[in-house]
Each structure stands twice: as C-alpha cells, then as structure tokens.
Amino acid sequence: MVLSLTDACLFAAFCGLFVHACFNRFEDDHFPSLKAVSLVIPLLPASLFYPHSRSVFLSVLAGYMICFVTLFSSIVLYRLSPFHPLAKYPGPALAKLSKLWGLYKTSTGKTHLLYLELHRQYGPIVRTGPNEMSICDIGVLEPALGNNGMPKGPMWKGRINAQTGSTSLVSERNMRVHLERRKPWNKGLSSSSVREYEPILRNRVLQLVESLQEKSAGNHFVDLVEWISMFSYDFMGDMAFGGLGFELMRDGDVNGLWGLMEHGIRIQAHTQHVPWATTFLHSITGMGAAAAKLRSFVHSAAQKRARRGRGPFGPDLSSWLLDEANPTPDPRQFKSYARESQLIIVAGSDTTAAVISSIFHHILGEQKYFERLRREVDSYFPLDGGEVPADNSTKLSDMPFLNAVINEAMRITPPVPIDLQRGPERGSGGKMIGSIFIPEGTGVNIPPYVFHRDPRYFSPHPDQFLPDRWLPDTTGLYHTLPEAYIPFSLGPMNCPGKGLALLELRMVVATLVQQLDMELQSGYDTTSWETKLDCYFVFTRGTIPVKVKLRVH
Template identity: 45%
Template structure:
C-alpha cells in the first residue's frame, strides 16, 4: 500500500515541476489523489478500510512529496542551481510569506543582494536581479509578461471564477491583452487630459493648504504649538484627489475624515494580497472565506455604487472617467454590464494605485526636508524666487503649476525621494512567455528558464553604489543637478525606475509628478515646518527622525506608512489680506 503512495507523491511532484499550481490542482494533488490511491488499494487488498491505514498513507504521501521537492530544489539538477541564495528561500516560498507579514521585504531583498551579489535566488523558482542592463530585456518593449505573483494579488484567480483571467490592467499576464487595454489609459493620460486633471489637483492642493493653515493657528486645546499629523493630512488629500479623478468626487476626507471607513478598509485589505502573491494557488481559497475577504468586498461594493452614480451623472467635469469612457465620438461595443465592470475595476485601480503611494511620497519628502535644513532652505529659496508674488485676495503666495517643471532643485528633491522611497519597492515581477522555453537577458548572458519568475527590486537597485554614489542611502538632491554640481556624484539614470519601465510602466506617471510638484511647492512656500519638538535640534537628532520614520515603512507591495510624521507648522499667509 505504501508503495502506491510513494509513487503518487513522486508523480505529483513531477506534475508541479512543469505546471503552475492552482487551488484545484493543489487540492487534487494534496487531498484527492492520495485518498483515491488509498481507497483503491485498501479495497483491492483487504476490503477493510482502517483509519490508521489511511492516516499512515497520507503521512507517507506528504513526507515523500516534501522530500522529493526539497531534494530537487537544492540539487544541482534544478534550473536555478547555479544562482546563490539562502537555503530556506531555495526550498520554499514560506520565507517570503513570513518576511511579507513583517513588511520587511524591501530590506530583506536588499540585504540578500549585499551578501550574494546582483543575482539572488529568492524562491524555489524566482530570481531577484539588481543590474541596470537587465531592465530593458525584462521590463522593456520586448520584455516578458507579468509573473505568477499577479495571480496571487488578483481578487478572483484566473481561469476559475474570473473567466477573462484578470481583474484590471495591472494584473494582466498576457502582453497582447495588456497592449489593448493600455491604449485607453494612454489616451486618458495624454497632454490634453493632464491639463484637466491639473485643475483638480490644484483645487485640492489649495484645500489642503487652507486646512493646514487652520491647524497651524487652532487646536483642540487652543495651543498653537500642538503637533499636526502631517502624514494624515496628505493621505486625506491624496484620497480626495483620486476620488475626484476616478468618480468626479466621492471622498471628502479632508473635510469629513474617513467617516465611511473606505480608506481604512483599503489599507487593512492590502496585507492579504501581499501574502498571497507568494503562494498564488491559495488565492481562491482565502478570498472565498467571508471574514478574510470582507474588506475587499466593502471596497468593491463602494466601487460599484460610485461607478453607477458617475455613469448616471451628467457632469461637465473632465475627470478620468470622462477621458476613458465619455470622450465625444468614441464608441464601444461593450455591453452595459461589461462597461460597468471595466469602470469599477479601473476606478478602484486608480484610487489604490494613486492615493497611498502619493501620500507616502509626500510624507517622505517632507520628513527628509525637515531633517536637512540645508536642503529645505535651498528649496525654499528657489520657490521664493520663482513665486515672489502674493495674491491680493487671499494673501497666499501664487503658485503657477506650469512653472514647476522648470525648477531644478524642486525636481531634484522629488527625484531623490522617489529614488529612496519608490512606490513599488520590491516586486516588479516578470516571467517568460509560456511555451517560449525561457529568455536570455541580452548581453548579461543571464538565462531565465520557463517556469521561473524574475524580479527587479527598485529599493535595492536605487541604493546600489554602482549607480548612485557616494552615500547611496543619503538624501542628496544635488546628485540630480546638471551644470557641475553633479560631477562629484555617480547618478546613473538608467538604473532609476520609480514608476517601473517599458509598456507596463505607471500610466499616471506624469500626473503623479505634477501632483507632487504642486503640493510640495505649495506647502514649502506657504508654511514654516519643523519636526515636532526639533525647532532647535542639531543634525544628529534631525537625521534620527528621518531614520525612525524610514525604518517604520512596511513593504505591502507598495509602501505603507508606519510612524506618524508629527510637525510644528506656522502659516506664512499675509494676515492683512483676504
């Protein structure tokens, strides 16, 4: 009887070696196949099924399967055997799961590269590569499609509940389908559309400015020196901007706070996909459990409700919804149900991709600015020279959005923070096309076998001294300046991918940069900001503030803010105006 269990286990391992598992195949292999083998053998040989025989059979099956898998993965016969990496990572993805739960994937992978070199085996069938020369063949026009990680991040697993195999453009694993879907997004973020979105950003930026002005002179206790949670305000701001962009306005977090709990539901829901991306085949099982998927369901229901409201509205506001679905002369052959499904997925993607990422970047740049008075002072001087005029109506400095792209130090500071705190720090994952046999990565001669995933981790890449030196972990905007100041720095722009790279890069990159420029310029020009309790602090204490905040970041595919950024804030509004 035990021989059949050993044979069944070996055959299961052989099948898994050549196929990506799903919940159906995993259940068949781990539960049904050994049971069928046991029942058949017990029936034929003894005709008296016994509980201990079945238990022993399962034990032998699982031990044989585990042993076969482990021995193969650490053997010289494995396709990735020549690549270095931790033994536990070679054996199983559960190391990745544990690191993901702790939120430390970005630092874990960076440390692995420091120890093992530019190519590291981070999973049984996954490599992480820190090398600028592999970026085009992996992420570029002729690169590879997205890897199996995206099956784990999908709300419905491909080829099971979701027949089309994807939820939205961000998890499409077929390059041809992605190309078709991306056309609409490229149109929705062209130069004409960006001018419309800029108005939304500036209106919300002024609202944030006014709220911070109020916070600077009032507090619950009437104490003007009480700290302001800067990270909370910019998070509310970024959600309001994305709500305007996706649905024509729906959140009003700056005004009302998170009264409906949608921001909280989204933030609480990002841990589960972060875990499932390491074990994609378990996706359907976990998302079928009500209490586990409840937060996702709440946010999805919100998307349906707001999409239906926006479809029924006859607004003249040219938001993302308008540019994707309502441009005059554009027709679609989709049914109403298909159109609604597309609208919901794209709108929720817009909010998820553009809200907390922007808030994290804004919090990061002001955390580092306030920790470096020299940098902050130079930026303020540039802004004061560019925008010397004060509005006679409201007393605020007048910020012209069109001018911001020409300000070298502002853009250098933003580039530097996007280098240090990229939106997606670790998991830009791709995999060879099925049936291709694998892919050779250009002149590097690194071969990626079919069935292997490969990641380029921006957090580790951006801090590699080969590409950014000296002090690759330090906040030094001058490394991005032309005209002589950059000569003492190595700054390899080919290794700078804060918005990914190639045809699947961030469609909203231009909007994100415009939003960052306007918000940073407005707040730095209109307020005097200091770390709370550090107005007269020295360099070491200020740097400790930046280090404390940075170390609290959690890698949940995108960065999740940890420690609050508490600031003292004083308005520079002219009191005798408006």
C-alpha cells in the same frame, strides 16, 4: 491480484512522485484541478493496502501518508538539488525551499531591507523563492521590462480579486490583453489629458493648505502624513469619479475607506507569495468582508459617476475609461470601468502620498534643504506677486532644485520598492534576458529600492538624501546613472500615471513650501522615519507631527 506490501509502498511512493511531476508542469495554470488530483491519487495505493490491513481507515491512511511524505520529500530534494533550473543562483536555503519564507518575511514589513541585504551578500542575482529570483543589474532592465520584455509574473495571480477572480489592468498577465486594456489609460493619462486635470488638482491643493492651517490653529500639531494621505485620496477620488470624491479632508474618513485600503494592501502583499492560499487567507483575516465592502463602495460611486457624466471640472480619467468621447459607447465598457476605477485610487493615492511625506520628512529634518527650496520657490513665485505654484505647471517643471528633491526622495524611497515582477510567457519555454536564461514558471523581481542604493549606479553615499546628485555637477563628486533610476518602472507596463504624479508632487510641495511655515514637534525623532517605513508592495509610513502657520506677506 494482491501486491506485496513492499510493492504497494513503492506504488504509493510512485504516486507521490507523479503528483509532484503534475505540480511542476501545471501549477501555474491549473492549480484547482491539481488540488483535486493530489486528493484523489493517494486513493489508488490505498486500495492496494486493504488486503494487508483489512481496515479501510488504515489503508487510506497508509496511502495518503506514503504518497504525501514522498511528495514533500521529492519537492524539498528537487528544490535544493543541482537539477533545479535555478540551482546555480545563490540565496537563503529556506527561500529555495518554500514561498512560506517570503510570506513570513513580508509579515515583518521589512522586505525592502531584506532584499538590499541579500543583494549585498549574494550579488546581482539572488534566488528568493523556489521559482523566483531578484535581479539588480542594469543590463536586464530593458530585456525584462522593455518592449520585447516579459509579461507580469506569477505573483500577480495572488493579487487578483479573490471573490470575483477578476483582474484589473495591473494584474493582467496576458501581454496582448494587457496592451489592449492599457489604451484608455494611456489616453487618459497623456500629457494633454493631464493638463486638463490641473483645475481639479489645484482645487484640492488649496484645500490642503487651508485645512492644515485650520487644524493647526491654536498651536495644535497635525500629522502631515495623515493629511497628505487624505489629500491624495480626495484628489484621486475626483479623478476617478469627477468630483463625487471621498471628502476625507472635509468630513474625515466616515466610510472607513483608508482602513479598508490599508488592510487590502497588507493582505495582498502576503497572498502574492502563496496564490494557492489566497481564498483561505482572505477568509481567516476577514479580508473577504473588507474587500467586498470596498468593492461595493467603489462600484456604487462608479455607477453614480457613469450615470451623471463628467463633473464640474470637466473631463476626468473616468471620461476615458468610460469611452465618453464615443457617441455610441460600448455598454460592456461599464463592467471594465468598474474594475479599473478601484485601481485609479489604489495606484494613484498611496504612491504619491508616500513621496510627498518622504520629501517633507527630509526637508523638515534638514532645514538647509527647506530654506534652499523656499528660496527657489520664491524666485519663481514671489509671495507678494500673488501667483501660487498650483497656478503654473510649466514653471514648476523648470525648477531645478524642486525636481532634484523629488527625484532624490523617489530614489531613496521608491514607493514600489521591490515588486516589479515579470515572468516568461506561458508556453514559451523560457526567455533570455541579457545573458540570463529565465525558465518558464519563474518570477523575476526587479527591485527599485536595491537599484537605487547600489553604489555602482549612485555614489557617493547611496543611503543618504543628497538632492545635489541630480543637479549639474562641476565638481565631479557625484556619479548618478539615470538609467538605473526606475521609480515608475519602464516599458509598456510601466506606470501610466507618471506625468500626473510628477505634476501633483511639484504642485503640492512647492505650494506648501511657499504658503506655510512649518515646525516639527520638539522631541520628534527624525531618525524614526526610516525604521517606521513598512513595505507591503507599497510603503506604509509613520507620522510627521508639525505645526503650520500661513506665511506672512
């Protein structure tokens, strides 16, 4: 039977609509099969064009063209139409059309400022993608992130290992599996375990003090940001591999580890918007090779650590991930350990380094805060008393101004600014969070950066560094809502490293303030700090050039 040209065109258009319906229904779970479907289906109408053109090439071209033009038109119309399940939420038209908008915005490094602006313009709920929204409302925190909340959202599909397809804890989207994988992390980062890591940390903090002095000798300026990053990689290397760490402070970055990590952070910040293009983006950016190099480096360190057992400082986080307390550990344990060991370094290094750098930017930029902090440190740890803050974690947690400074730095610059993403469980049909219905397939971002600068929760001057807002306030000047303070997220998928991170922040800041006099390079523009912060899931930072001298007793 030969169909008329009009009927053949209509059938090709119908095929386009059919492919769109398949994408809508199965995109989240079956993307590779859908790619194949979208290539094969247009061949059906192509055969109907052949009797009219007598050319295979023209028939196939017509089949594909009509099918794809219909597919893309139908996608555009549907995403902008009132029938889309997120139609009632405001947002930029380009964001509603395609995640390529998010990909482009990420390349500017300024998505934290963009989200702040979008919420200021559109209100607490903004549509930031065809199937994505950002919500800044304290009422959704518990229902979205808490015990009865949602699993990790669709963006995590674009953050898995593109070469192996494997997930680490942080990208595990199945809630049950996630809870199971989380158990050794919870044990290894519990308060009693963290107490056991103090000697590892103390050792590295004192090395940082010594290195800064050494490098500054002869009136040289050093970049505090760089040294804090090297310190945090060394410390997390110790935590992961029990003293078989990286020795960046001692030897410099001979393995190019830092570059590999930074490269990885940037690429994943892009691929999370377009999981379907992950493999392609990895190949054109050289990320595939970089990721493989990093993986093999970490894998061999993990292997050495597993063979050798715990290091000279006793138990480390790997002891828990390798289940070393068990006399007959499961041999499969090593495979999952190798996947998680990279996460220890990535999750624990850049985050804490960002906060420590941010603290020194603020207290060196406003000397009144540095001096006030030093007075408090001196009152708890008198310089001539011989006790270094790194010796006494209990006292550190009691120091009001130190903790106010840390809280304020993480309020104004939360290391994970935008992407606490969750989405309804697959097969659930959707989920109510507070009074908002979230359709299945939607990613919901909870942006700490926007919460922390919302005058409903922190006032006055939410954009200013004012540590006093965290201290008991007899003047009634400050309105501070701790429930809206979420640098570590909350719920069963929050940051398990919070206790370790706080210990590290307190030890480093108090020890440097007690031990070192610091002077910013003259001409250094302190206002450049904020403009040089770039958001690639975590913040990458500019520089802080300082000259340091050991304080005279």
